[in-house]
Amino acid sequence: MKTIFxxxxxxRSNYVNKEGKxxxxxxxxxxxxxxxxxxxxxxxxxxxx
Numbered sequence: 184m185k186t187i188f189x190x191x192x193x194x195r196s197n198y199v200n201k202e203g204k205x206x207x208x209x210x211x212x213x214x215x216x217x218x219x220x221x222x223x224x225x226x227x228x229x230x231x232x
Contacts, residue, residue, distance in 0.1 A: 187214055194227060205229050 189212040194205050204226035211218045 188212070192223070194229070195222075196229070199229060200226070202226070203228060 191210045191212070193208050193210070195208050196205055199205050206222040207225045207227050209220040209223050211220060
């Protein structure tokens with residue numbers, strides 16, 4: 184049986200902290216079932232403009 188694994192990282196752009204950074208979120212797919220892990224603990228600076 185074939186197992187399909189995907190990891191998707193994305194920015195939570197609707198939330199920016201006081202430093203102007205947004206959290207990097209992680210979503211894992213295993214055989215097309217989704218698991219949202221949440222924040223990876225890695226903030227990312229967002230350029231506004």
